[in-house]
Amino acid sequence: MSEAGAGWAAMLRLALAMGLAPEAFWRLSLREWRMLTEPASASSTGWALGRAELERMAEAWPDD
Incomplete structure (x- = not known):
């Protein structure tokens, strides 16, 4: 994986750990x-x- 790809992957993992869906x-x-x-x-x-x-x-603004 490229350095840039590794950065995006780390950010996505952090987002998931924060409870954000990938789409969000x-x-x-x-x-x-x-x-x-x-x-x-x-x-x-x-x-x-x-x-x-x-x-x-x-x-x-409730979550549906």
């Missing part, structure tokens, strides 16, 4: 992927999703 992984933009995988830092926007917000969003 391939639909992510690079920005979305980075938001999911990079740790929050002082240089980031400082925005974090709280439990209450997550539950509100889950009610508004």
